[in-house]
Amino acid sequence: MPPLPDRKPDSKQALGTAGEDLAASYLEARGYRIVERNYRRRWGEADVIAVDADGTHVIVEVRSRSDRRYAVExxxxxxxxxxxxxxxxxxxxxxxxxxxxxxxxxVMIIAPDHRGRLTVVAHIQHAVEDEPIDD
Structure with a gap:
Protein backbone atom coordinates (compact mmCIF):
# COMPACT_ATOMS: atom_id res chain seq x y z
CA MET A 1 0.00 0.00 0.00
CA PRO A 2 1.53 3.37 -1.01
CA PRO A 3 2.08 5.95 1.72
CA LEU A 4 -0.68 8.51 1.97
CA PRO A 5 0.17 12.21 1.81
CA ASP A 6 0.39 14.12 5.08
CA ARG A 7 -1.45 17.01 3.49
CA LYS A 8 -3.50 17.64 0.41
CA PRO A 9 -1.56 17.46 -2.87
CA ASP A 10 -0.73 20.59 -4.84
CA SER A 11 -1.91 19.68 -8.35
CA LYS A 12 -5.26 18.41 -9.60
CA GLN A 13 -3.64 15.26 -11.03
CA ALA A 14 -1.76 14.59 -7.78
CA LEU A 15 -4.99 15.11 -5.83
CA GLY A 16 -6.80 12.62 -8.06
CA THR A 17 -4.04 10.02 -7.72
CA ALA A 18 -3.85 10.48 -3.94
CA GLY A 19 -7.64 10.21 -3.73
CA GLU A 20 -7.65 6.97 -5.71
CA ASP A 21 -4.85 5.58 -3.52
CA LEU A 22 -6.82 6.45 -0.39
CA ALA A 23 -10.03 4.96 -1.81
CA ALA A 24 -8.25 1.68 -2.63
CA SER A 25 -6.68 1.53 0.85
CA TYR A 26 -10.04 2.29 2.47
CA LEU A 27 -11.72 -0.51 0.52
CA GLU A 28 -8.95 -3.02 1.27
CA ALA A 29 -9.20 -2.22 4.99
CA ARG A 30 -12.89 -3.15 4.77
CA GLY A 31 -12.29 -6.52 3.16
CA TYR A 32 -12.53 -5.60 -0.52
CA ARG A 33 -10.04 -7.07 -2.98
CA ILE A 34 -8.75 -4.56 -5.52
CA VAL A 35 -8.92 -6.14 -8.97
CA GLU A 36 -7.80 -3.23 -11.11
CA ARG A 37 -6.99 0.46 -10.98
CA ASN A 38 -7.58 2.89 -13.85
CA TYR A 39 -9.57 0.31 -15.80
CA ARG A 40 -10.03 1.62 -19.34
CA ARG A 41 -12.10 0.19 -22.14
CA ARG A 42 -13.75 1.65 -25.22
CA TRP A 43 -17.01 2.06 -23.31
CA GLY A 44 -15.47 4.00 -20.42
CA GLU A 45 -13.05 4.04 -17.53
CA ALA A 46 -13.18 3.30 -13.82
CA ASP A 47 -10.88 4.55 -11.11
CA VAL A 48 -11.05 1.30 -9.12
CA ILE A 49 -12.61 -2.10 -9.64
CA ALA A 50 -12.89 -4.19 -6.49
CA VAL A 51 -14.65 -7.30 -5.23
CA ASP A 52 -16.49 -7.05 -1.91
CA ALA A 53 -16.82 -9.78 0.74
CA ASP A 54 -19.98 -11.12 -0.95
CA GLY A 55 -18.20 -11.50 -4.31
CA THR A 56 -19.89 -8.51 -5.93
CA HIS A 57 -17.71 -6.65 -8.42
CA VAL A 58 -17.73 -2.96 -7.55
CA ILE A 59 -16.93 -0.20 -10.03
CA VAL A 60 -15.76 2.75 -7.94
CA GLU A 61 -15.85 6.33 -9.18
CA VAL A 62 -13.57 8.44 -6.97
CA ARG A 63 -14.24 12.17 -6.68
CA SER A 64 -11.45 14.06 -4.92
CA ARG A 65 -11.80 17.67 -3.83
CA SER A 66 -9.19 20.05 -2.46
CA ASP A 67 -11.70 21.58 -0.03
CA ARG A 68 -14.19 19.70 2.13
CA ARG A 69 -16.82 22.39 1.46
CA TYR A 70 -17.14 21.00 -2.07
CA ALA A 71 -17.87 17.41 -1.02
CA VAL A 72 -21.60 17.70 -1.77
CA GLU A 73 -20.78 19.14 -5.19
CA VAL A 107 -19.00 6.67 -5.61
CA MET A 108 -16.37 7.70 -3.08
CA ILE A 109 -15.82 11.31 -2.04
CA ILE A 110 -12.32 12.25 -0.87
CA ALA A 111 -11.45 15.62 0.71
CA PRO A 112 -9.08 17.01 3.35
CA ASP A 113 -10.01 16.92 7.02
CA HIS A 114 -9.55 19.86 9.40
CA ARG A 115 -5.78 19.15 9.53
CA GLY A 116 -5.48 19.09 5.74
CA ARG A 117 -5.06 15.31 5.47
CA LEU A 118 -7.09 13.53 2.83
CA THR A 119 -9.93 11.44 4.19
CA VAL A 120 -12.91 9.50 2.88
CA VAL A 121 -15.89 11.83 3.30
CA ALA A 122 -18.43 9.38 1.88
CA HIS A 123 -18.68 5.93 0.33
CA ILE A 124 -21.99 5.84 -1.51
CA GLN A 125 -22.91 2.27 -2.39
CA HIS A 126 -25.28 1.59 -5.30
CA ALA A 127 -24.78 5.21 -6.40
CA VAL A 128 -25.76 4.43 -9.99
CA GLU A 129 -28.85 2.33 -10.58
CA ASP A 130 -28.87 -0.17 -13.42
CA GLU A 131 -31.06 0.89 -16.32
CA PRO A 132 -31.33 -0.15 -19.96
CA ILE A 133 -28.57 1.33 -22.08
CA ASP A 134 -29.41 3.64 -24.95
CA ASP A 135 -26.73 3.57 -27.63
Whole structure:
Protein backbone atom coordinates (compact mmCIF):
# COMPACT_ATOMS: atom_id res chain seq x y z
CA MET A 1 0.00 0.00 0.00
CA PRO A 2 1.53 3.37 -1.01
CA PRO A 3 2.08 5.95 1.72
CA LEU A 4 -0.68 8.51 1.97
CA PRO A 5 0.17 12.21 1.81
CA ASP A 6 0.39 14.12 5.08
CA ARG A 7 -1.45 17.01 3.49
CA LYS A 8 -3.50 17.64 0.41
CA PRO A 9 -1.56 17.46 -2.87
CA ASP A 10 -0.73 20.59 -4.84
CA SER A 11 -1.91 19.68 -8.35
CA LYS A 12 -5.26 18.41 -9.60
CA GLN A 13 -3.64 15.26 -11.03
CA ALA A 14 -1.76 14.59 -7.78
CA LEU A 15 -4.99 15.11 -5.83
CA GLY A 16 -6.80 12.62 -8.06
CA THR A 17 -4.04 10.02 -7.72
CA ALA A 18 -3.85 10.48 -3.94
CA GLY A 19 -7.64 10.21 -3.73
CA GLU A 20 -7.65 6.97 -5.71
CA ASP A 21 -4.85 5.58 -3.52
CA LEU A 22 -6.82 6.45 -0.39
CA ALA A 23 -10.03 4.96 -1.81
CA ALA A 24 -8.25 1.68 -2.63
CA SER A 25 -6.68 1.53 0.85
CA TYR A 26 -10.04 2.29 2.47
CA LEU A 27 -11.72 -0.51 0.52
CA GLU A 28 -8.95 -3.02 1.27
CA ALA A 29 -9.20 -2.22 4.99
CA ARG A 30 -12.89 -3.15 4.77
CA GLY A 31 -12.29 -6.52 3.16
CA TYR A 32 -12.53 -5.60 -0.52
CA ARG A 33 -10.04 -7.07 -2.98
CA ILE A 34 -8.75 -4.56 -5.52
CA VAL A 35 -8.92 -6.14 -8.97
CA GLU A 36 -7.80 -3.23 -11.11
CA ARG A 37 -6.99 0.46 -10.98
CA ASN A 38 -7.58 2.89 -13.85
CA TYR A 39 -9.57 0.31 -15.80
CA ARG A 40 -10.03 1.62 -19.34
CA ARG A 41 -12.10 0.19 -22.14
CA ARG A 42 -13.75 1.65 -25.22
CA TRP A 43 -17.01 2.06 -23.31
CA GLY A 44 -15.47 4.00 -20.42
CA GLU A 45 -13.05 4.04 -17.53
CA ALA A 46 -13.18 3.30 -13.82
CA ASP A 47 -10.88 4.55 -11.11
CA VAL A 48 -11.05 1.30 -9.12
CA ILE A 49 -12.61 -2.10 -9.64
CA ALA A 50 -12.89 -4.19 -6.49
CA VAL A 51 -14.65 -7.30 -5.23
CA ASP A 52 -16.49 -7.05 -1.91
CA ALA A 53 -16.82 -9.78 0.74
CA ASP A 54 -19.98 -11.12 -0.95
CA GLY A 55 -18.20 -11.50 -4.31
CA THR A 56 -19.89 -8.51 -5.93
CA HIS A 57 -17.71 -6.65 -8.42
CA VAL A 58 -17.73 -2.96 -7.55
CA ILE A 59 -16.93 -0.20 -10.03
CA VAL A 60 -15.76 2.75 -7.94
CA GLU A 61 -15.85 6.33 -9.18
CA VAL A 62 -13.57 8.44 -6.97
CA ARG A 63 -14.24 12.17 -6.68
CA SER A 64 -11.45 14.06 -4.92
CA ARG A 65 -11.80 17.67 -3.83
CA SER A 66 -9.19 20.05 -2.46
CA ASP A 67 -11.70 21.58 -0.03
CA ARG A 68 -14.19 19.70 2.13
CA ARG A 69 -16.82 22.39 1.46
CA TYR A 70 -17.14 21.00 -2.07
CA ALA A 71 -17.87 17.41 -1.02
CA VAL A 72 -21.60 17.70 -1.77
CA GLU A 73 -20.78 19.14 -5.19
CA UNK A 74 -18.47 16.17 -5.77
CA UNK A 75 -21.33 13.71 -5.34
CA UNK A 76 -23.57 15.80 -7.59
CA UNK A 77 -20.86 15.91 -10.26
CA UNK A 78 -21.68 12.30 -11.14
CA UNK A 79 -24.45 13.52 -13.41
CA UNK A 80 -26.58 11.73 -16.00
CA UNK A 81 -23.81 11.57 -18.62
CA UNK A 82 -21.27 10.05 -16.21
CA UNK A 83 -23.91 7.68 -14.83
CA UNK A 84 -24.69 6.49 -18.37
CA UNK A 85 -20.97 5.94 -19.00
CA UNK A 86 -20.63 3.98 -15.74
CA UNK A 87 -23.64 1.81 -16.66
CA UNK A 88 -22.04 1.09 -20.06
CA UNK A 89 -18.84 0.19 -18.28
CA UNK A 90 -20.71 -2.20 -15.97
CA UNK A 91 -22.41 -3.87 -18.93
CA UNK A 92 -19.06 -4.11 -20.74
CA UNK A 93 -17.42 -5.65 -17.69
CA UNK A 94 -20.24 -8.20 -17.54
CA UNK A 95 -19.70 -9.05 -21.20
CA UNK A 96 -15.98 -9.70 -20.56
CA UNK A 97 -16.66 -12.30 -17.87
CA UNK A 98 -16.98 -15.99 -18.62
CA UNK A 99 -19.29 -16.48 -15.65
CA UNK A 100 -22.20 -14.43 -14.38
CA UNK A 101 -21.19 -11.88 -11.75
CA UNK A 102 -22.99 -9.27 -9.67
CA UNK A 103 -21.89 -5.69 -10.28
CA UNK A 104 -22.66 -2.43 -8.56
CA UNK A 105 -21.37 1.11 -8.99
CA UNK A 106 -20.22 3.10 -5.95
CA VAL A 107 -19.00 6.67 -5.61
CA MET A 108 -16.37 7.70 -3.08
CA ILE A 109 -15.82 11.31 -2.04
CA ILE A 110 -12.32 12.25 -0.87
CA ALA A 111 -11.45 15.62 0.71
CA PRO A 112 -9.08 17.01 3.35
CA ASP A 113 -10.01 16.92 7.02
CA HIS A 114 -9.55 19.86 9.40
CA ARG A 115 -5.78 19.15 9.53
CA GLY A 116 -5.48 19.09 5.74
CA ARG A 117 -5.06 15.31 5.47
CA LEU A 118 -7.09 13.53 2.83
CA THR A 119 -9.93 11.44 4.19
CA VAL A 120 -12.91 9.50 2.88
CA VAL A 121 -15.89 11.83 3.30
CA ALA A 122 -18.43 9.38 1.88
CA HIS A 123 -18.68 5.93 0.33
CA ILE A 124 -21.99 5.84 -1.51
CA GLN A 125 -22.91 2.27 -2.39
CA HIS A 126 -25.28 1.59 -5.30
CA ALA A 127 -24.78 5.21 -6.40
CA VAL A 128 -25.76 4.43 -9.99
CA GLU A 129 -28.85 2.33 -10.58
CA ASP A 130 -28.87 -0.17 -13.42
CA GLU A 131 -31.06 0.89 -16.32
CA PRO A 132 -31.33 -0.15 -19.96
CA ILE A 133 -28.57 1.33 -22.08
CA ASP A 134 -29.41 3.64 -24.95
CA ASP A 135 -26.73 3.57 -27.63
Missing amino acids: AAQSVGPRKQRQLRRLAHGLLAEQEVEIDIRVD
